[in-house]
Amino acid sequence: MEGNPDFDIIIVGGGPIGIACGLEAQKNGLSYVILEKGPIVNSLFNYPVNMQFFSSSERLEIDDIPFISKEAKPKRDEALEYYRRIVTSNKLNIHLFERVESIQKNDLFRVVTDKNAYSSRKVIIATGFYDLPNMLGVPGEELPKVSHYYKDPHFYASQKLAVVGASNSAIDAALECWRKGAEVSLIIRGPEVGQRVKYWVRPDIINRIEEGSINALYNSEIIEILPEEIRVRTPEGEKRLANDFVLALTGYQPNFDFLVNAGIALSEDEKRIPQYDPDSMETNVSGLYLAGVICGGMETHKWFIENSRDHAKRIIRHVLTLQD
Known part of the structure; x- marks a missing residue:
């Protein structure tokens, strides 16, 4: 009742x-x-x-x-x-x-x-x-150097940072951290920066990539995260990048x-x-x-x-x- x-x-x-x-x-x-x-x-x-x-x-x-x-x-x-x-x-x-x-x-x-x-x-x-968060599902993702949330670029100053993703959150993080002095590598699974990225931000990231300020790896994905480096599968074969932190901003x-x-x-x-x-x-x-x-x-x-x-x-x- x-x-x-x-x-x-x-x-x-x-x-x-x-x-x-x-x-x-x-x-x-x-x-x-x-x-x-x-x-x-x-x-x-x-x-x-x-x-x-x-x-x-x-x-x-x-x-x-x-x-x-x-x-x-x-x-x-x-x-x-x-x-x-x-x-x-x-x-x-x-x-x-x-x-x-x-x-x-x-x-x-x-x-x-x-x-x-x-x-x-x-x-x-x-x-x-x-x-x-959408997990990468790779060995090493549980390491404390890996985060699926991004807060403040100051934290990554003078560090080797890998940002995974091609959407607004990943692109914002890559640009902000680079401007605070991080050495940024952008790992993008597809062939380009996401089309839904804010229209005033997308040209900025493309220009930074083209001038070499930010290292972008297209059609690529992390296959393992190690304490001092990451292994990345690229169209040119596997690459190992020195790394201090990973921001996996994959949605x-x-x-x-x-x-x-x-x-x-x-x-x-x-x-x-x-x-x-x-x-x-x-x-x-x-x-x-x-x-x-x-x-x-x-x-x-x-x-x-x-x-x-x-x-x-x-x-x-x-x-x-x-x-x-």
Whole structure:
């Protein structure tokens, strides 16, 4: 028999889209809690310190709250300030540093965290995809010199650094670290720098490669990481490069096990796209919704803040319709 839940809605994930869902629930008189495993907008906090968004500030706005930045395209710190102020000024009900471990549904949803357990009528998953890096799968990847996350170029000054990848994160890291005095080798599996690299950055990296400032190995991949060097397979044969650090910035993926354990069906192809109704964002589990980049499965380039911020309105509109 159905009892009284703790909340109408539990929102898993306190990033921009989770915050948007909380705002929309609050405006419509629904009781809710946002559960975030880290600080406010944890994924943005873990972006590189000098990161600049591809999108302009107005396209990162949520709930029509103005986002004013010094330049047209804001920096990481400006985004942290913007979303933090939204949370604090609106007194959103958010529990920080509380990791959700499971979601189960009987009559109500039961959401278990590392600190507590809660019940609700509806659940929104807005967890993004920044948790699990795509591993290289090579010997030596477990060495402490290897990282799948990049924070500050100062750390790599005067060091021999291999950056693996051809997307925005890898190219930004290669350029920033080179400018701080690192000796950078860029290991790219394909034939060129990624076409999705920010349009004002791509010519910069190509020029640095052409002038010889950054060593780029195309159609290449690391086959082993050793304490003082790396082995790289190239079209010209194997090369050994002296090396102090490896930044393996090869992308990230959602926590698919978490979705499957909650009962959400995934497509059977390599994209692993979760099943949901694009009008309501409701999954195959009644009352369980997805919001934000988590909807794209392995297509992590498909959804961004700017084109998923309306997910909150779709979800809350559907929730309210069911209550009528």
